[in-house]
Amino acid sequence: MKKIFVALCMVAFLAACDDSSSASAENNEPTTLSSAEEQGSSSSTKKLTDSSDSRCEECNDEAISSSGNAESSCSEELSETSSSSADKMESSSNSEFLATPCKTETEDNCEYGTVLDDRDGQTYKTVKIGDQWWMAENLNYEMDNSFCYNDSAEYCEKYGRLYTWAAAMDSAGTWSTNGKGCGYDQTCSPTYPVRGVCPEGWHLPDTTEWNALFTAVGGQLTAGKVLKSTSGWYSSGNGTDAYSFSALPAGNRNRHGYFYNDGYNADFWSATEDDSSGAYYMYLGYDSEGAYLHDGYKIYGFSVRCLKD
Numbered sequence: 001m002k003k004i005f006v007a008l009c010m011v012a013f014l015a016a017c018d019d020s021s022s023a024s025a026e027n028n029e030p031t032t033l034s035s036a037e038e039q040g041s042s043s044s045t046k047k048l049t050d051s052s053d054s055r056c057e058e059c060n061d062e063a064i065s066s067s068g069n070a071e072s073s074c075s076e077e078l079s080e081t082s083s084s085s086a087d088k089m090e091s092s093s094n095s096e097f098l099a100t101p102c103k104t105e106t107e108d109n110c111e112y113g114t115v116l117d118d119r120d121g122q123t124y125k126t127v128k129i130g131d132q133w134w135m136a137e138n139l140n141y142e143m144d145n146s147f148c149y150n151d152s153a154e155y156c157e158k159y160g161r162l163y164t165w166a167a168a169m170d171s172a173g174t175w176s177t178n179g180k181g182c183g184y185d186q187t188c189s190p191t192y193p194v195r196g197v198c199p200e201g202w203h204l205p206d207t208t209e210w211n212a213l214f215t216a217v218g219g220q221l222t223a224g225k226v227l228k229s230t231s232g233w234y235s236s237g238n239g240t241d242a243y244s245f246s247a248l249p250a251g252n253r254n255r256h257g258y259f260y261n262d263g264y265n266a267d268f269w270s271a272t273e274d275d276s277s278g279a280y281y282m283y284l285g286y287d288s289e290g291a292y293l294h295d296g297y298k299i300y301g302f303s304v305r306c307l308k309d
Contacts, residue, residue: 099218101226101242102129110244115308117141117199124199126308127244130216132209133308136246141197143167147301149251150259159250159262162301163197165279168204168269170196179204179271184298187276194271198306204271205307207293210282214291217243223291224284234263237286247284253301267302 102110111128115135125136138160145167149155169179169190176195182188193203205213214220217227228239229246239247247268251261266284273279274295281302283292296302 099216101217101240103242103244108244112136112244115199115202115306119199129213129243129245132213132216134213134245135202135306136244138248138250139163139197139304139306141199143197146197147253149253149262155250155262159248160303162250162253163269163304164301165269165298168196168302168304169194169271175200182273185276188273190271190273192271193307193309196271197304201309202306203309204269204304207270207272207280209307210268210270210291210293220292221290225289227291228266228284232263234286237264249284249286250303255297255299267296267300268305269302 102108113126113128113133114123115126116123120141122140124139126133127136128134140156140160142161143163145164146161147163148161149159164184166183169182170176171179171181171183173180175197178191179188179194179196182190182194192206194206195202196204198204211220213227214223217223225239226242227245227247228237228241229248230238230241233239233249237249247266249261249263249266251259251263251265252267253259264286268282270280270282270293277297278295279298280293280295283294
């Protein structure tokens with residue numbers, strides 16, 4: 001279901017579009033999208049919260065582009081319909097039961113494994129959470145439309161690569177046809193599970209599977225805290241990593257090639273499409289204990305975590 005962007009987002013971005021033609025990006029503060037989004041210490045870093053919307057962020061990025069002039073598509077995108085961030089979250093079961101962490105400060109009873117990606121020889125740690133086997137590291141397979149944060153190899157070693165949705169879904173049909181043709185500015189009907197860019201025997205999780213993860217770790221409202229790594233997050237945003245999922249704040253890449261939010265948030269693609277321009281992703285923020293499903297532009301670069309078939 002779609003709704004018109006909230007009035008606050010509309011007014012803020014239209015103002016940014018009108019003002020950007022008279023000032024450079026270096027001298028303009030980016031438009032504030034909502035009271036839940038803070039401006040970072042520099043114009044190239046934004047701290048997104050659990051109500052962040054990468055579609056709003058995208059238009060904002062255009063309004064403060066390095067040329068100082070808003071792209072003509074900014075006002076067009078503002079008029080597009082989309083769900084509010086609350087509607088973009090598929091409700092997971094916020095059950096009242098307390099899941100039992102498999103790792104504490106003194107004990108580690110998690111069930112571990114590894115998966116070898118025979119395409120490039122890389123081996124990834126895996127962990128069982130509930131009935132699911134997850135990669136405990138971000139995918140780092142190099143392919144077209146995948147990127148290292150800041151175009152630096154050291155970030156790929158630390159965070160893995162950032163993928164457009166088309167790359168994550170294997171739109172070209174290189175390894176399977178389940179996600180073939182799924183990309184920006186077109187709708188598709190994938191066949192689940194979608195292997196996508198994942199190693200053989202693994203697949204890109206859909207929103208139902210992300211929600212199952214939230215439930216397995218005690219519910220969506222606290223899932224972020226227990227899934228985040230114990231270090232690397234801005235301020236006091238570190239998690240407990242109680243299930244060895246070890247989510248690191250890898251940030252993201254927008255369609256202009258700018259990188260944002262290293263240290264502030266983690267974004268993981270799902271295999272679930274929203275519309276021709278957007279797909280759902282799982283979001284963790286430094287300032288939230290929750291885990292959320294938003295929809296974002298398919299041409300953004302987000303991290304990939306694979307799930308065993």
